[in-house]
Amino acid sequence: MLRDITIGQYYPTGSVIHRMDPRVKLFGTLVFLISVFAYKGIVGLAVVTLFLAAVIRISKVPFRYMVKGLRAIMVLMLITALFNLFLTPGEPLFQIWKLKITKEGIAAAVRMAIRLTYLILGTSLMTLTTTPNQLTDGLEKALRPLNKIHVPVHEIAMMMSIALRFIPILIEETDKIMKAQTARGANFDEGNIIQKAKSLVPLLVPLFISAFRRANDLAMAMEARCYCGGDGRTKMKPLRYQGLDYKAYAALILYLALLFVLRVVV
Amino acid sequence: MTSLMVKARQLVHEYIRRDEEGNPIATHTALDHVDIDIKPGSFVAILGHNGSGKSTLAKHLNVLLNPTEGTLWVDGKDTSDADNLWKIRQNTGMVFQNPDNQIIGSIVEEDVGFGPENIGVPTDEIWQRVEDSLKAVGMLKYRSHSPNKLSGGQKQRVAIAGVVAMQPKCIVLDEPTAMLDPNGRKEVLKTVHELNKKKGVTIILITHYMEEVTDADYVYVMDSGAVVMQGTPREIFSRVDSLKAHRMDVPQITLLAHELKKAGLDLPDGILTREELIEALEKLNESFKGRNTLCQ
Amino acid sequence: MKLDKVNYIYGQGSAYEMYALKDINLEIQDGQFIGVIGHTGSGKSTLIQHMNGLLRATTGTIYYNGEDIYAEGYSMRKLRSKVGLVFQYPEHQLFETTILADVCFGPMNQGLDKNAAELRAFEALRSVGLSEKLYEQSPFDLSGGQKRRVAIAGVLAMKPEVLILDEPTAGLDPKGRDEILDQLAKLHRENHITIILVSHSMEDVAKYVERIIVMNQGSVMYDDSPKNVFRYYKELETVGLAAPQVTYLMHELREKGFPVSIEATTVEEAKQEILKVMRMHD
Numbered sequence A: 001m002l003r004d005i006t007i008g009q010y011y012p013t014g015s016v017i018h019r020m021d022p023r024v025k026l027f028g029t030l031v032f033l034i035s036v037f038a039y040k041g042i043v044g045l046a047v048v049t050l051f052l053a054a055v056i057r058i059s060k061v062p063f064r065y066m067v068k069g070l071r072a073i074m075v076l077m078l079i080t081a082l083f084n085l086f087l088t089p090g091e092p093l094f095q096i097w098k099l100k101i102t103k104e105g106i107a108a109a110v111r112m113a114i115r116l117t118y119l120i121l122g123t124s125l126m127t128l129t130t131t132p133n134q135l136t137d138g139l140e141k142a143l144r145p146l147n148k149i150h151v152p153v154h155e156i157a158m159m160m161s162i163a164l165r166f167i168p169i170l171i172e173e174t175d176k177i178m179k180a181q182t183a184r185g186a187n188f189d190e191g192n193i194i195q196k197a198k199s200l201v202p203l204l205v206p207l208f209i210s211a212f213r214r215a216n217d218l219a220m221a222m223e224a225r226c227y228c229g230g231d232g233r234t235k236m237k238p239l240r241y242q243g244l245d246y247k248a249y250a251a252l253i254l255y256l257a258l259l260f261v262l263r264v265v266v
Numbered sequence B: 001m002t003s004l005m006v007k008a009r010q011l012v013h014e015y016i017r018r019d020e021e022g023n024p025i026a027t028h029t030a031l032d033h034v035d036i037d038i039k040p041g042s043f044v045a046i047l048g049h050n051g052s053g054k055s056t057l058a059k060h061l062n063v064l065l066n067p068t069e070g071t072l073w074v075d076g077k078d079t080s081d082a083d084n085l086w087k088i089r090q091n092t093g094m095v096f097q098n099p100d101n102q103i104i105g106s107i108v109e110e111d112v113g114f115g116p117e118n119i120g121v122p123t124d125e126i127w128q129r130v131e132d133s134l135k136a137v138g139m140l141k142y143r144s145h146s147p148n149k150l151s152g153g154q155k156q157r158v159a160i161a162g163v164v165a166m167q168p169k170c171i172v173l174d175e176p177t178a179m180l181d182p183n184g185r186k187e188v189l190k191t192v193h194e195l196n197k198k199k200g201v202t203i204i205l206i207t208h209y210m211e212e213v214t215d216a217d218y219v220y221v222m223d224s225g226a227v228v229m230q231g232t233p234r235e236i237f238s239r240v241d242s243l244k245a246h247r248m249d250v251p252q253i254t255l256l257a258h259e260l261k262k263a264g265l266d267l268p269d270g271i272l273t274r275e276e277l278i279e280a281l282e283k284l285n286e287s288f289k290g291r292n293t294l295c296q
Numbered sequence C: 001m002k003l004d005k006v007n008y009i010y011g012q013g014s015a016y017e018m019y020a021l022k023d024i025n026l027e028i029q030d031g032q033f034i035g036v037i038g039h040t041g042s043g044k045s046t047l048i049q050h051m052n053g054l055l056r057a058t059t060g061t062i063y064y065n066g067e068d069i070y071a072e073g074y075s076m077r078k079l080r081s082k083v084g085l086v087f088q089y090p091e092h093q094l095f096e097t098t099i100l101a102d103v104c105f106g107p108m109n110q111g112l113d114k115n116a117a118e119l120r121a122f123e124a125l126r127s128v129g130l131s132e133k134l135y136e137q138s139p140f141d142l143s144g145g146q147k148r149r150v151a152i153a154g155v156l157a158m159k160p161e162v163l164i165l166d167e168p169t170a171g172l173d174p175k176g177r178d179e180i181l182d183q184l185a186k187l188h189r190e191n192h193i194t195i196i197l198v199s200h201s202m203e204d205v206a207k208y209v210e211r212i213i214v215m216n217q218g219s220v221m222y223d224d225s226p227k228n229v230f231r232y233y234k235e236l237e238t239v240g241l242a243a244p245q246v247t248y249l250m251h252e253l254r255e256k257g258f259p260v261s262i263e264a265t266t267v268e269e270a271k272q273e274i275l276k277v278m279r280m281h282d
Helices: A022-038 A041-059 A063-071 A074-087 A103-129 A132-142 A144-149 A153-183 A193-199 A201-224 A243-265 B054-061 B082-091 B108-118 B123-136 B152-164 B182-198 B233-237 B240-245 B252-262 B274-295 C044-051 C076-082 C099-109 C114-127 C144-156 C174-191 C202-208 C226-230 C233-238 C245-255 C267-279
Strands: A092-096 A099-102 B006-018 B024-038 B043-048 B069-074 B092-095 B170-174 B202-207 B218-223 B226-231 C002-010 C018-027 C033-037 C059-064 C083-086 C162-166 C194-199 C211-216 C219-224
Touching: A022 A041, A022 A103, A022 A132, A022 A243, A041 A103, A041 A243, A063 A074, A063 A103, A074 A099, A074 A103, A099 A103, A103 A132, A132 A144, A132 A153, A144 A153, A153 A201, A153 C083, A193 A201, A201 B092, B006 B054, B024 B054, B024 B218, B024 B226, B043 B054, B043 B182, B054 B069, B054 B092, B054 B170, B054 B202, B082 B092, B092 B152, B108 B123, B108 B152, B123 B152, B123 B182, B152 B170, B152 B182, B170 B182, B182 B202, B218 B233, B226 B233, B226 B240, B233 B240, B240 B252, B252 B274, B252 C245, B252 C267, B274 C245, B274 C267, C002 C044, C018 C044, C018 C219, C033 C044, C033 C202, C044 C083, C044 C162, C044 C194, C076 C083, C083 C144, C099 C114, C099 C144, C114 C144, C114 C174, C144 C162, C144 C174, C162 C174, C174 C194, C174 C202, C194 C202, C202 C226, C202 C245, C211 C226, C219 C226, C226 C233, C233 C245, C245 C267
Parallel strands: B043 B202, B043 B218, B092 B170, B170 B202, C033 C194, C033 C211, C083 C162, C162 C194
Antiparallel strands: A092 A099, B006 B024, B006 B069, B218 B226, C002 C018, C002 C059, C211 C219
């Protein structure tokens, strides 16, 4: 079940989207996030949906694979939807016990569910089409100005890319330790909250130890390969805008403009 | 004298354990007056059980640790001189035991490019080096894969490529096969031998698998931080009993030959391969036959 | 234990659907010492995880002492305390502050009180040959081989009737490997525990076990005594496995005209065979 989380897992297809400069994709994700919260009315929703569908299509990442990533956060979505459903004041439709369901509530719940889904699809599209290294390279370069005010941009970017590289490994490790402790009679599902928290000790202690050991090993391996921070490093894949990237920027700005026009007109 | 790739003289390393206030409470001598000479282009194996000090030695070769006493020269440069640090690290690549914990990149080629990036190689040349080193380890077709999807042996080959891309004169491999299955082990060994033969890279292989050292040019055996045996594989393996005393064993065939010899068969010392044992047995058989015909 | 037509399918219904286990029929008798061999991805780890209920077969059934473990009301926890499973690199699951406490974890989960659990822990630690001086120490201060033994004791303390170990010697040096295997052999001999040993090493397996199960692509390829399995050394090679060096030697000697038996699979057996042949001349 833990393995089903697709956020952060690169899915190579070699599509146009994959080849774009990560900075464009970062900007694109930002634009999309804004659009998801800014659209108005059914026409706006249609435009956003169309845009998302088009980008997914172009990226060639199978839709089913993306949806698998959604499953993991289903619970979160359900809770948000329920809150919206029951707690939005307005014209009551019907009532269960003390809970009123209103017309506005249904509308808000649906809106929220759509927004969250799009949000996650949009952001996971980013990580599905961009290797963590490209992503951090993009962030590093986009945030370069912050270096002037002594923000260690390179270091932060490096930490992010390492974290992303090790997430799948640690997930697998969690799975393994959980099984090993289950084989020793541990029970991770039963009991009240305190018992549950207690039952996590046999899982968390080994996991932390392993993470530290890995960190130690990795630091040594990086040192042995002459890593000494961002200064004097060259890049294997330096970021340079191509014609494609300018076109993508143009498309993104057009998309944003269209949405705002719709907001005013409709 | 300066032509040695690695030269250690009376090398000592002590780990000091301290209590909370930082006062030393115990010292552990991990390297105990070690002398080692390794010629450029050779394939040297360092054998020893877990905790024999062989990994500590490996870390000195890459200046991940500094000697407590004694001197170590790598490619003629004293490792305790801080000015030599980056030069030495560039010239001696290092491959570690756990394949997962030494791959930094999320894509094979990006990982191989990590080292060259660090030492400031121009972009075009990085691509060339990445391609060449992936080809050298036979992993070129996996260049755009995620390392997580590779087998253990393949991951280790990527790690080796990452080191090769820095164009070192010498590669130190610290138990590179300990976590691999037999096929992975074979893959890695084959790759390392090819690098040694085709590119002339000096190889220092640290291991506790006896089968891996039979093809080495020279073998050091370590125990309790000291070099306790050294010689060619044949010389080392002819001393089955001393190897056992140092918590090592010998390949099955060598052990069998040794046992047969103990049981009274007149076999030569240090038999390493099946072919050698069969040949020796045939010879022995001939001489028996000869003797028998004489008696008749 | 009996496995009846067990299938396990990964990612059923998705594009990745794949048989990890295919039509496995096995019977494991009490008191056997069994080796399970296969290259990485052959299904051997999946197989052993079925044996103590960590994975549930997609189809097929597993009977333990005649009881269907998938039957309603059958307690998986009870099964797990009867069928102990030691994972690969088991020292990575240690978590307590002292060795004794760590080994007590299993028995306490079985519902024993502290005293009874400690008794069990003492016994288990003794049987893996760990010095009593160490019991109150932190498990993290031990050497690799010692940690591994503590972890094995952690499962032994649950008093399993069947002990399954997934590559218990991975990463250990030759002496450490021999120590662990010898201790397992002793446990088998003295406590009559059924032992299932998963391994890559034909040499180890040949020396200790009485029965070998060779796994390939999720199916049982061979299931027989070492002698009979290694007779197929050429077939084993095609699936990325190999017979012990000694087996090759005996076959080659035979081809050269030495009248040795090709059944020898250990150094000791080979020695006796060769000596027998060579002494025929005297």
